[in-house]
Amino acid sequence: MELNLADTKKWIELFVEKVEANTSELNELDTAIGDGDHGSNMARGMAAVTDALAKKEPADLAELYKTVAFAMIQKVGGAPGPLYGTAFLDMSKKAKETTDLAELVQVGSDGLKRRGQSDVGMKTMIDVWQPVAESLKSNDLSKSVVENALNSTKDMVATKGRASYLEEKSKGHLDPGSQSSAYLFEALLEVLGE
Amino acid sequence: MELNLADTKKWIELFVEKVEANTSELNELDTAIGDGDHGSNMARGMAAVTDALAKKEPADLAELYKTVAFAMIQKVGGAPGPLYGTAFLDMSKKAKETTDLAELVQVGSDGLKRRGQSDVGMKTMIDVWQPVAESLKSNDLSKSVVENALNSTKDMVATKGRASYLEEKSKGHLDPGSQSSAYLFEALLEVLGE
Amino acid sequence: MKKIINKTEDIVPEMISGLVKANSDLVKQIEGTTAVVRNDSKFAEEKQVGVVSGGGSGHEPLHAGYVGDGMLSAAVAGEVFTSPTPDQIYEAIKAVDQGLGVLLIVKNYSGDVMNFDMAKEMAEADDIKIKSIVVNDDISVENSEFTQGKRGVAGTVLVEKIIGAAARSGMNLDDLANLGQKVIDSTKTVGIALHAATVPAVGHPGFELGDDEIEYGIGIHNERGYSVEKIQPSKELAHELIKKIMSEFSDRTGHFAVLINGMGATPLMEQYIFANDVLNELAADKISVGFSKVGNQVTSLDMQGISLTIMKADDDWIKMLKEPVTTIGW
Amino acid sequence: MKKIINKTEDIVPEMISGLVKANSDLVKQIEGTTAVVRNDSKFAEEKQVGVVSGGGSGHEPLHAGYVGDGMLSAAVAGEVFTSPTPDQIYEAIKAVDQGLGVLLIVKNYSGDVMNFDMAKEMAEADDIKIKSIVVNDDISVENSEFTQGKRGVAGTVLVEKIIGAAARSGMNLDDLANLGQKVIDSTKTVGIALHAATVPAVGHPGFELGDDEIEYGIGIHNERGYSVEKIQPSKELAHELIKKIMSEFSDRTGHFAVLINGMGATPLMEQYIFANDVLNELAADKISVGFSKVGNQVTSLDMQGISLTIMKADDDWIKMLKEPVTTIGW
Numbered sequence A, B: 001m002e003l004n005l006a007d008t009k010k011w012i013e014l015f016v017e018k019v020e021a022n023t024s025e026l027n028e029l030d031t032a033i034g035d036g037d038h039g040s041n042m043a044r045g046m047a048a049v050t051d052a053l054a055k056k057e058p059a060d061l062a063e064l065y066k067t068v069a070f071a072m073i074q075k076v077g078g079a080p081g082p083l084y085g086t087a088f089l090d091m092s093k094k095a096k097e098t099t100d101l102a103e104l105v106q107v108g109s110d111g112l113k114r115r116g117q118s119d120v121g122m123k124t125m126i127d128v129w130q131p132v133a134e135s136l137k138s139n140d141l142s143k144s145v146v147e148n149a150l151n152s153t154k155d156m157v158a159t160k161g162r163a164s165y166l167e168e169k170s171k172g173h174l175d176p177g178s179q180s181s182a183y184l185f186e187a188l189l190e191v192l193g194e
Numbered sequence C, D: 001m002k003k004i005i006n007k008t009e010d011i012v013p014e015m016i017s018g019l020v021k022a023n024s025d026l027v028k029q030i031e032g033t034t035a036v037v038r039n040d041s042k043f044a045e046e047k048q049v050g051v052v053s054g055g056g057s058g059h060e061p062l063h064a065g066y067v068g069d070g071m072l073s074a075a076v077a078g079e080v081f082t083s084p085t086p087d088q089i090y091e092a093i094k095a096v097d098q099g100l101g102v103l104l105i106v107k108n109y110s111g112d113v114m115n116f117d118m119a120k121e122m123a124e125a126d127d128i129k130i131k132s133i134v135v136n137d138d139i140s141v142e143n144s145e146f147t148q149g150k151r152g153v154a155g156t157v158l159v160e161k162i163i164g165a166a167a168r169s170g171m172n173l174d175d176l177a178n179l180g181q182k183v184i185d186s187t188k189t190v191g192i193a194l195h196a197a198t199v200p201a202v203g204h205p206g207f208e209l210g211d212d213e214i215e216y217g218i219g220i221h222n223e224r225g226y227s228v229e230k231i232q233p234s235k236e237l238a239h240e241l242i243k244k245i246m247s248e249f250s251d252r253t254g255h256f257a258v259l260i261n262g263m264g265a266t267p268l269m270e271q272y273i274f275a276n277d278v279l280n281e282l283a284a285d286k287i288s289v290g291f292s293k294v295g296n297q298v299t300s301l302d303m304q305g306i307s308l309t310i311m312k313a314d315d316d317w318i319k320m321l322k323e324p325v326t327t328i329g330w
């Protein structure tokens, strides 16, 4: 599956909207098992993305992803800045070779793993990115794939990120980064018209 | 009127009892127009007086007053340490010349004025000491003299001590130092058998 | 009340003992007292007029935190919010007198003034040359014949710094006392509280403020101020305090020194934001700030709040404020 | 929430701006960033390996307060409790590199580690020699394969002090990184909270404790600790923390360094009382304390609480801890 430049831009814009509409929900999730700022962090990033896209219309997919990546790296800080930033930066590089969405998302997920020194099952956003990448490959991404991926983080014990300090007590709560990533892929589904 | 060594000691002991029984009442009075510690300050002094008297039986009036004075000067601090300390120290010096109670209390009151750079009508303990000294001279000290003197401080505006920072707002409250001085002279009345 | 203490009556001796143990290269305790005196090697070697201050506890690092080369020779700690006793002050005076005399720096509270006066009388009886100056920088209280006079608050630390520098440079006792009085007359402070302090022996805050209220003009012992208002952005608070203080200075030329002081429970973050607003407004008003300092210098237990001190300063004073010292708290 | 601030989103830039304006002889801001770099005359003159630290804001005086001769070359401030971004860290690295390389001191949080790593990659692309060390002194979190690892807390300031001294003395980058790792491995901290911090953007305390409760093992970002208990006298608190920390050291000979750190809203008075209890117990246990420090060094906004750090220290390290520096906050 491919996504052209216009649709990819729409994807990002929808992502921005969703995060901005749910900033306090993300903060609340992060209050339970982190330091309560995931919404604020992401919102700062989304404002930067909007600014950057308004300043210069990206010429191609690679430039679009790079713009998103740089905005997030330079404005978010904390964990999600380098994580989303690396994912989108790696996608930008990959977009020079291919426009296949499944491949791009897989490269993004691999970027998360590299930057976060983490993998699936650690109660991080990778638990959403990786299943989504896989279902894109088999062409069956759906709302329920995203939902299930997100919900799977609820009963996990965090072993990376701030929530890991809580050890067993991190169980029973959704991972905030997985929720923001779920917004990203829900936005994608909307663009894909599903 | 004279007070012998034994009765003077009884006077001081009764004063100690009264202050210790009313420490929090004195703190409360000082909370209204000061910093809330007059009871604690006086209680610290009373404990020191008791210790000092237990350590060495004073040989004469001068020594007794000096013992009280030194205990208060060395242990109270704040305003009442130097004030009561100076009053009793001056009384000790005077006791070498005379044992007349009226003269002694007047000397104490003068000591307060000198040390505090203050006089009657400023809403301080002098407003109890001075009327008491005068009624002792005319031999008509009574409970109501002490009570009236104390109550007279209620409607005064403080012009000395911490309460003076409140200016007009210091009105409507008894002066804490006048209350502790009232205990002193109520104790005296009890020893005098009235 | 939740505090990290043992018995209430042991607070001051234990605090002084902790301070001295943790800083034994700088200060030592005078036996049998809660006074501390310089313990650095220079102290014995170099002769100067002794500088002694002190007062009630609860204002840390004032005063013990300012004992050291270039500031105080000794400091005497009283009970919480209660002046120390004359005998303790007298011991401190004796411990620092090197024959050139001793200057006492006293904050203007009747208890402090009286106890230091008595100590002075005791020292005079020993033929020690001694003078005292009384700091009264808090302009939120009117100075009239009807009051004890203005209170001594955060400006005290600037007085101690300048006097300490001058004493180190060899100034004699009379000149030090004159300089001190000039510095005091040029130093003005106003404070605000967001939350009152809790005196340990009392167990609850000295006064109550609403969730959105602050009080202007509070003292450092929970003394009430001149008005309770809704809290404003830092910029507005800075503007209000600057206006109040600068109206005391008819001459706005030359240099000024600025102290932004945290009251104990207000984080440095807020103090720096406030400092930014103060320094911006002073710059916009073309007031030249030759020296500035931000931090918890003269606190009021766990009071939440801040004070602003502005001093019209001679060039010499600015230099003296900037001289390095070896103290715990400057 | 009552705080002396303007707009929430302006907190960090305004704070840094205030800090720099009030201390322009010591530090300057790197344009377009919230990073500060040394501004003293020695900085340009004397060549040394650059030392850069940074992290989320809210821990003041950490890190900007430790920029100066003998400590950090630069410090980068992120949003409140949020790691700074790589481009800001990269600017700081470039501002301090004198050709001898730069050491990054990072606290062990995934955000900090990742952002500093990215900055390192950027600097490497410029052929700047660069290494990093990660401070993880908080032993209240188990160090297991199941966690991010132990958190970096108050011990960070001791690491910055020793590394700063070693860098000033001319140590090369590799040796500095090795020394830093050794220091980190010898440094252990546990903290307690009486009251949680209020993150300005959140507006209420991060967690609630009862009127007589404290929490052991809290972090500096409102991370919960290992147990909630009734508050005890300071002596008991000291005993509990010492026991927990000293069990990490098998060798109790030689010297130890001790840091008693206030969390932001706990007055110095309480810190000194606690220090007295800590130093008494260590002395009774025949532990030799070669260096001790008390104060608000690594805070957590307006958290009420305290932490105890103990380091098993080489004689050299004790000397380095005692060397004078010219910083705002040490």
Ligand SMILES: Nc1ncnc2c1ncn2[C@@H]1O[C@H](COP(=O)(O)OP(=O)(O)O)[C@@H](O)[C@H]1O
Binding pocket: A030, A034, A035, A036, A037, A038, A039, A041, A042, A077, A078, A079, A080, A083, A112, A115, A116, A117, A118, A123, A124, A125, A126, A160, A161, A162, A175, A176, A177, A178, D081, D082, D083, D110, D111
């Ligand atoms: N090492 C890591 N690898 C992958 N994801 C991580 C890692 N650390 C944190 N995260 C993600 O980041 C999210 C937290 O983001 P946020 O709260 O904004 O940052 P911070 O932890 O710096 O406050 C977590 O919910 C998790 O999904």
Ligand SMILES: Nc1ncnc2c1ncn2[C@@H]1O[C@H](COP(=O)(O)OP(=O)(O)O)[C@@H](O)[C@H]1O
Binding pocket: B030, B034, B035, B036, B037, B038, B039, B041, B042, B077, B078, B079, B080, B083, B112, B115, B116, B117, B118, B123, B124, B125, B126, B160, B161, B162, B175, B176, B177, B178, C081, C082, C083, C110, C111
């Ligand atoms: N200058 C003064 N002259 C006479 N009495 C004074 C003076 N200043 C204070 N006092 C007395 O001291 C009392 C306050 O004592 P206390 O609260 O123990 O001391 P402090 O004011 O140091 O806290 C006042 O109620 C008043 O009677």
Ligand SMILES: [Mg+2]
Binding pocket: A030, A034, A035, A036, A037, A038, A162
């Ligand atoms: Mg977070």
Ligand SMILES: [Mg+2]
Binding pocket: B030, B034, B035, B036, B037, B038, B162
């Ligand atoms: Mg009082």
Ligand SMILES: [Mg+2]
Binding pocket: B035, B037, B078, C081, C082, C083
């Ligand atoms: Mg008092």
Ligand SMILES: [Mg+2]
Binding pocket: A035, A037, A078, D081, D082, D083
């Ligand atoms: Mg965060």
